[in-house]
Amino acid sequence: MSPDLAELLRAARRTAGLTQEELAERSGISVRAISDLERGRARAPQRRTVEALVTAAGLGSSERLLIHRIAKTARTGQENALPGFTKALCEPPCAIGDFAGRDAELDWLVELGKDQTTSTAVLTGPPGIGKTSLAIRAGATLAPIFPGGFLFLELDGLAERPPAPPQLLRRLLGALGVEEDQLPQQLDDLVPLYRALQRERPVLVLLDNAADEAQARPLAATMPGSFTIITSRRGLTGLESAAWQTLDGLDSAEALDLLASIAGQARIDQEPLAAAQVAELCGRLPLALRIAGNQLASRPRWSIRQLADRLGESRFPALEAGDLRVRAAFDVSYRQLSEQAATVFRRLALVDGELSAEVAAVVADLPECVAADAIEELADASLLTPMASDQHYEFHDLLHAFARALLADDPHEDAQRRFTDWLLTSATKAGLHFLPPTIRPHRTVRSAPVAAIGTRQEAFAWLQSRQRDWIAALRVAASEGRHDDVLALTEAMHWYSDLGVAPEIWPEVFELGVAAARAIGSTRDEAVQLNLLGWAVGVLLERREEGVRLCRLALAASDKAGEHAEAGWSLFYLASLDRSIGDLAAASATIDQAIDRFLAGADPLGEHIARSARATLLLAEGRPDEAIDTHRRAVAFFRRPEHHPETGGGAILLAHRLLPLANALSARQEWEQALAVFTEAVGLFREAGMRSGEARARHGLGSALRGVGDLEAARDELAAAVKLLRETGAGHTRVRAQRDLAAVLDDLGETTQARETRANALEFCLAWGTPETRALAEELRAETGSF
Secondary structure, three states, X not given: OOOXXXXXXXXXXXXXXXXXXXXXXXXXXXXXXXXXXHOOOOOOOOHHHHHHHHHHOOOOHHHHHHHHHHHHHHHOOOOOXXXXXXXXXXXXXXXXXXXXXXXXXXXHHHHHHHHOOOOEEEEEOOOOOOHHHHHHHHHHHHHHHOOOOEEEEEOOOOOOOOOOHHHHHHHHHHHOOOOHHHOOOOHHHHHHHHHHHHHHOOOEEEEEOOOOHHHHHHHOOOOOOOEXXXXXXXXXXXXXXXXXXXXXXXXXXXXXXXXXXXXXXXXXXXXXXXXXXXXXHOOOOHHHHHHHHHHHHHOOOOOHHHHHHHHHHOHHHHOEEOOEEHHHHHHHHHHOOOHHHHHHHHHHHHOOOOEOHHHHHHHHOOOHHHHHXXXXXXXXXXXXXXXXXXXXXXXXXXXXHHHHHHHOOOOOHHHHHHHHHHHHHHHHHHHHOOXXXXXXXXXXXXXXXXXXXXXXXXXXXXXXXXXXXXXXHHHHHHHOOOHHHHHHHHHHOHHHHOOOOOHHHHHHHHHHHHHHHHHHOOHHHHHHHHHHHHHHHHHHOOOHHHHHHHHHHHHHHHHHHOOHHHHHHHHHHHHHHHHHOOOHHHHHHHHHHHHHHHHHOOOHHHHHHHHHHHHHHHHHOOOHHHHHHHHHXXXXXXXXXXXXXXOHHHHHHHHHHHHHHHHHHHHOOOHHHHHHHHHHHHHHHHHHOOHHXXXXXXXXXHHHHHHOOOHHHHHHHHHHHHHHHHHOOOOHXXXXXXXXXXXXXXXXXXXXXXXXHHHHHHHHHHHHOOHHHHHHHHHHHHHHOOO
8 A cells, every 4th residue: 555645744754853843833834734734634735735845854856746746646536546647658559469379478477477576577589579569468468466557668779869768767757647847857866756656556567679778777667566578679688686588489380370360260271381381481470470461361362372482582572561561670670780790690691500609700701709799799689599509599580581681782702702611621620520540531621711629529519500501511612613622521521421410411412522523533532422422322311222323333433443442332331232121142242242352452440340241141141159259359350449449430430340249149148248238339329429329229228128127128228219210310220129119018018008109110111111111011010910
C-alpha cells in the first residue's frame, strides 16, 4: 500500500528536525492545520498549502513532487488510483494476433515477471527476430498483476542520436500522472522521482529497442514489485540485476505455424513442401515469415511454389510487403557500424563455416587484434551470433545473404584470393597431421599464411568446422587450374579420410584429385587419386561395382607408372570389395598379390596391413590358429616405437590391427583375451577421434561381453555401437550390430525392444539397397517372420 499524505508530511517534518510549532512559524501555516494534516483529519489540502509546507521542510524535488501528486489525487477524489496514461503517453501497442511459437521464451518472461526474482529481463537478437512481438505478448499477459499499469516506451536506439534518458524519463513520469510543470530538469532529480512513484504503485515497463546500457539503466523499473522488459539488438550485458534471453530463428514447426496464421492453414496444407521451403528461405525469421505470409494472403491466386521460386531467385526483393522490408531492418544496424566492422561484415560473406577473428583478419586484411574488435562489434549489434565453441560465431542465414548482397558492390577479388590460399594451405597442413609416422608427404606444401593448428586434435576440429570452406576453396583451385595445390590437398587428405568422417564428401574431393593428376600428365598421381576415389566409393559408400572399376583403373595406372606399392593398394582395396560380397577365394588370391606388390615396392607398412587382411580371410577359411598368429605379428609390427603407437596416426594403425585380432579371438571364444584387445582398440579409436573405428570396436566388445555372460554391459556397448554407426552413415555394419543387439535384448527378456530393433534394421536394409543389405534383409525377415 502506498504511503498516505499524513504519513509523508509527518515524516518530512521529522526528517527536517522540526516541531509542529517550528514548521508553522517557517511556513505560515497554523499549528492546528498542520496537526489536522498529520493526523489525517484534513485529507485534501490546497496546492499553496502543500507548497508552503514542503518548502519550509526543505524537501528535495522528488519528495516534493510525490507529496504534491498525492495531495492532488486526494483533491480530485481519486485517492487510491493512479491516473490513466496521460495523453496516451507510453500506452502499449496491442499484442499481435498472429503471434506463433516462442512458447518457452514466453513462459520464461512471464515467470520472471511473476516471481520477481530479478527486476529486469533483456531480449536480444538480430533484426526481425521478433523481440518486440514477444515482449508485448508477455506484457499483455503480465499487465493485470501490476497496479501501476503497463508502460511502453520506444527508445529508438538505432537512431543516429538516440533520445537521452532525461527526455525519456519525462515521458514515463508524464504517463504516471506527473504534471509537466512539476518535472525536474536534471537526470539526478528525475530518477528518484521515478523510483518514488514505483514504490507507491509497482509498474510493468517495456523499453523497446534500447541503444545501450547507459540509455536503458535509468529507465528500468527496479523497485520491489516492478518489472522491466528491455529489447535490444545489443547484448546490454552491463545491466545490473538482469536476466538475458537471446532469440534465434523459429524452429521449423513454429515457422510453419506463423506462416499458416497469416496465409491460412488450409493453404499451407495444400502445399506443405513448398511452405517448408518458404520457411527455410525466410531463415525462419519472424519478420521475413510475416512478409511472406502477407504476400500470400494478399495474393490468393499465387501458389506457395511461386513464392518459393521467387525467394530462391532473389530473396530481398521478394521479402517486401508495404512498409515491411527485411533488408531495411538489416540496413539500420549495418549503418551503425564502424568502418572496419562494416568491412569485416561484408567480407565475412565469403565464409560458409564458422566465423572467428582469425578468419576475419584474413578476409579483411587486418591485424587479428583489430579484426577481433570488429567481430565483437558485430556480435554486440546482433549481426553475428556467438556459438558454443569459444570465440566462434555464425551468420543467421538471411544476414549472410545480406552480407553477400553488400559484397557484390565491394571489390573483393584480393580478399577471395587470400581466403582461398589460406584455406588450401591450412587444410593441407591439417591433413598431414594424420599421416602415419613413417610416411612423408610426396608434395611440399606451398608457403602461405595458415590457421593456428598445432596438434592433431586441433587439426581434426579445424577440418570439421571449416569443411564447407576448404572444399569450396578446392573447387576454386581446380577451376583456376591450380593442379599442384589440388593434388597437395587431396593427397594430404588420404589418412584423414580414413577416419570415416563425412563419407559423402570424399568422392568429389578425390575426383578433383584425379582430374588434376590427368591435367598435369602424372600417371603416378592419377594412380594414387584413383585408389583413394575407389576406396571412398566402394568401401565407404558401399557402391561396390563402381569401386571395383576405379580400383582396376588405379591398378593399370600404377603398373604404367612402375609404382609397385601403389599397385599393392589397388589390389588391397579390390580384395576388400571381394570380401564384402563373400567371395573369399577371390579376396584371398587378390590379397596375396597385394602382399607381393608391397614387398616389391619395399613398403612394409602396406605389407603388414595386407597380411592382417589375409589373416582375417584365414579365419573365414577355418584356419583360426594361423589367423591369430598372423594378426599378432601385425600388431607387434605396429607397436614398434617408430610407429608411435601411443599417439596420432600410429595409434590408429595399431587400433586397426587390434580389431581383427580381437575378432579372431572371439571366434575362438577366447572371451577374456578378446575383451582386453577390444577394450584397448576402443580407447585408441576414441582418443584418435575415429568414430567409425570406435563403433566397430564397441560392436565387438559388446559381442564378447555377451560371450562372458555380462548381458547388461553387452546391451549398453551394442547400443552405443549402433548409435555411432548410425551417425557415421555405416551400412551393413550397422545392421549386423542391430541384429546382435536384438539377440542380447532377447536374452534379457526385453522382447518388445528386440522386435523394434530388428524392424528398424529391416527398414534400413530396404532403404539402403546394397547387395549386402538385401541379403541381410532376407535374414531379418526370417527372424521377424516378415515376408
